[in-house]
Amino acid sequence: MKYFSRFGTILTGGVVAAILTTSAVAKEDMNKWLRPENVPAPKDNQITPERITLGKFLYFDTRLSRDNTVSCATCHNPELGWSDGQPKAIGIEGRQGPRNSPTIINTAYQRHQFWDGRAKSLEEQALGPIQADVEMDMDLDELVKRLNGIKGYKELFEKAYPGEGITKDTIAKAIATFERTVVSTEAPFDRYIKGDENAISExxxxxxxxxxxxxxxxxxxxxxxxxxxxxxNLGLGDSDIGRYKLKKRASWFHAFKTPTLRDVTKTAPYFHDGSIKTLEEATAVCGNGGRFPNSKNLSPLIEDRGLTQEEIRLIVDFLATLEGEPMKLEIPTKFPQ
Amino acid sequence: MKKIIFILAASILATVSYSADHIVVQKDKTFHPNYIKAKVGDRIIFKNDDGFAHNAFSDSESDEFDIGMQKPGQDVVVVMKNPGKVEVECAIHPNMHLTIDVQK
Incomplete structure (x- = not known):
């Protein structure tokens, strides 16, 4: 992976150039809490303004779904923390998916995508929901044909990926590029870590x-x-076997990816099954032993740490400081014709 | 007679394989080192120095293994069976990577 500078107006705040001292956190431990200045992108899909523009149109365009009703933004809505506020994703014709819609904030920094990590890049991830029958239910060949019939898109693809045309590959690359611009903005916690003692409460x-x-x-x-x-495996007790579906590896039974906590106040309900409504409950499940402590392959990290209600409340107070300012984003209202 | 003893000793030496041990420490969610040159028959000793469980597995063609859940402080030994490049990952922490270059 090579590192590239970020582009576009939505990329605001949060960029850390200098590390100041703070009395609360040892200096050597501070770096890891600060967002890297650059967003990683693969060598064959560098971030350019043209690709961001194209990717943004595709991301918000309902014509990417079979019946023209659902876009990527339906389940990953910027107004809802780039998630959808639903326990489980709802696709075309009201079809309910098997899992909660994860936020796409900072997915650029994650090596594995989806709750079970089955996609190893954002490019690979981008085409999944388009094809899933419970999401956008769109045949990719049909989508390529559909977009090729839109003059405006032909021009945008040519600008973004000269000579490559409109293909499954360039569609995936463009959407992935836009997703790489969805990064967390500076939150009170970041200001605290950088030395502003008044940025967060006691x-x-x-x-x-x-x-x-x-x-x-x-x-x-x-x-x-x-x-x-x-x-x-957090021991939630549902029937979803998680990463184990990819391969029958014992430690993958009912295992799901650890989600980001950036902007976590905006992304309820929580966990892969959307069964937890509040951060207090989520903290209690993780910190006090899981919902079903005798679950098969329960993570050894899920144990009863004896957190009191007051301590859980304090942790949630901290989690709230991870909420950054909303990104400056112009959502398209008119699409290529 | 001396010649016979020499041949006998030489043939014993030729059949005895000398395996080496390679220690891989799992610390801070990283394999240390993350690249090893080994020979067939060598032992890779995984030492979990983190305060939580790890794992090491490989789906590589030349050597497939999975050590399962490895508790903190636990050592697990894996013997390299075939020549080839063995890519190792932690099933819990997939950002952890180790390459073992196994030669004959």
């Missing part, structure tokens, strides 16, 4: 100490994106 500071201390939340929710990309 309760939130206590919550952060619990998050990295007694709660050991950072065993998985680690680094600036508050996820280490690991897969765990």
């Amino acid at each position: 309760n939130a500071k206590k919550g952060f100490a619990l998050f990295t201390g007694k709660g050991k939340c950072n065993n998985c929710h680690d680094g600036f994106n508050f996820t280490d990309g690991s897969f765990h």
Whole structure:
């Protein structure tokens, strides 16, 4: 992976150029909580303004679904923390998907996509929901044909990917490029880490100490994106076998990817099955032993840490400081014709 | 007689394989080192120095293995059976990678 500078007006705030000192966190530990200046992108799909423009149109265009009713933004809505506020995704004709719509914030920094990590790049991920019968239910050959019939798109593809035409590949690349621009903005926590002691409340500071201390939340929710990309069974007790579906590897039974906690206040309900409505409940499930502590292949990290209601509240106060300013984003209202 | 002993010793030496041990420490969700040159018969000793469980598996054609759940402080030994490039990952923390270059 090569690193590229970010483009576009939506890429605001949060870029850290200098690290200041803070009394609350050891200097050597601070770097990992700060967002990298650059967004990673693959060598064969560098980020350019033309690709962002094209990708944004495709992302918000309902014509990418079979019946022209659903776009990527239906389930990954910027107004709803780039998720949809539903327990489980709802696609065309009201069809319900098997899992909660994960936010796409900072997916650029994740190696594995989807709750079960079955896609190893955003390009690979981008075509999944388009084809899924419970999401956009669109045949890719038909989509290529449809877009080729739209003059405006032909021009945009030519500008973004000269000589490559409108293909499954360039559609995936363009959407992935737009997704790479959906990055978290500077949150109060970032200002605190950079040295502004007044950026977050005393309760939130206590919550952060619990998050990295007694709660050991950072065993998985680690680094600036508050996820280490690991897969765990939290013992929710539902029938979804998770990553195990990819291969019958024992440690993948009922295991799902650790989600980011950036903007987590905007992305309820929580977990892969959308069964948890509040951050208090989510913190209790993770921090106090899982809903079903005797679940097969329960992650050993899910144990009862004896967090009190007050401590859970403090952790949630801290989590609220991870909410950044809304990104400056102009959502298209007119699409290529 | 001396010649016979020499041949006998030489043939014993030729049939005895000398395997080496390679220690791989899992620390801070990273394999240390993340690249090893080994020979067939060598032992890879995975030492979990993190405070939580790890795993090591390989789906490589030349050597497929999965050590399962590896508790903190636990050592697990894997013997390299065939020559080839063995790509190792942690099933829990897929950002952890190790390449073992196994030669004859």
